[in-house]
Amino acid sequence: RKEVEQDPGPFNVPEGATVAFNCTYSNSASQSFFWYRQDCRKEPKLLMSVYSSGNEDGRFTAQLNRASQYISLLIRDSKLSDSATYLCVVNPEGGYQKVTFGTGTKLQVIP
Amino acid sequence: EPEVTQTPSHQVTQMGQEVILRCVPISNHLYFYWYRQILGQKVEFLVSFYNNEISEKSEIFDDQFSVERPDGSNFTLKIRSTKLEDSAMYFCASSEVGAEAFFGQGTRLTVV
Numbered sequence: 001r002k003e004v005e006q007d008p009g010p011f012n013v014p015e016g017a018t019v020a021f022n023c024t025y026s027n028s029a030s031q032s033f034f035w036y037r038q039d040c041r042k043e044p045k046l047l048m049s050v051y052s053s054g055n056e057d058g059r060f061t062a063q064l065n066r067a068s069q070y071i072s073l074l075i076r077d078s079k080l081s082d083s084a085t086y087l088c089v090v091n092p093e094g095g096y097q098k099v100t101f102g103t104g105t106k107l108q109v110i111p
Numbered sequence: 112e113p114e115v116t117q118t119p120s121h122q123v124t125q126m127g128q129e130v131i132l133r134c135v136p137i138s139n140h141l142y143f144y145w146y147r148q149i150l151g152q153k154v155e156f157l158v159s160f161y162n163n164e165i166s167e168k169s170e171i172f173d174d175q176f177s178v179e180r181p182d183g184s185n186f187t188l189k190i191r192s193t194k195l196e197d198s199a200m201y202f203c204a205s206s207e208v209g210a211e212a213f214f215g216q217g218t219r220l221t222v223v
Contacts, residue, residue: 034211043202043214044154087154098167099212101146101154 001026004090006102014110017078021105023088024070032091033071035062037084038104044087047073078109113137115215117203123221124193132188132218134203143186144204144212145178147171154202160186193222 005024013019025033033050048055050062050071061074071090075082088102116135124130136143145157158168160178177189186205190197200219204212 038154041200043216046211046213049211098156098159098169100156103153 003027003100004088004102006088006105008103009106010108011105012108012110013078015078015080017109018074018076019078019107020072020074021086021107022070022072023102025090026069027090027092028066028069030090030092032099033064034089035071035073036087036089038087039084047086075107080109080111083107083109115203115205115213117215117218119218120216121219121221123223126195126222127192130190130193130220132201132203132220134186134188134215135184136186136203136205137213138184140205140207142166142206142208142212143180144206145188146202146204146214147199148202149199157188193220195222198222
């Protein structure tokens with residue numbers, strides 16, 4: 001099993017749709033989880049951290065399921081500007097050192 | 112808004128040459144990182160740096176790589192003798208202790 005695994009997509013969704021991505025991780029002791037977005041040939045930008053209790057930021061909701069070792073990202077009311085690659089980032093040790101990135105899930109929002 | 116800045120944005124070098132990639136982290140951050148992303152592949156951790164020394168490094172970060180904080184603001188990555196497979200986007204990042212990292216815009220290194 002890969003350390004961090006994501007469906008590469010692409011997910012092609014119409015504007016206004018709700019879309020969800022999952023990311024599985026292999027190390028059950030992992031402590032920190034993040035979602036980043038990366039536009040083509042640009043740097044990754046933090047979208048949100050993922051907390052055990054789940055967290056929401058506007059149209060974005062992140063959840064952590066430790067028992068099944070996955071994190072999820074839900075995007076409601078998709079906008080054209082949401083088109084990007086979404087990277088799942090896991091740190092087995094807490095903090096931000098030696099994190100492992102997933103390969104990313106590509107989202108294309110269609111007018 | 113403070114940001115991590117990297118120079119140059121694009122570097123072309125001949126195989127076997129040394130390159131130095133430069134980064135200015137966010138001023139109050141204490142952790143600094145280098146990552147690389149080969150075109151079409153995932154972002155890979157190279158090294159983290161704290162308190163003027165390497166705190167973690169990956170298996171990619173071999174003897175050909177070194178990092179330095181030559182003064183109070185710059186953080187550099189040196190590749191001693193570049194190989195074709197070193198061609199990638201190199202991202203510098205910085206963070207406060209225990210917090211999320213913020214990435215620079217990257218340096219695209221092309222080894223020919």
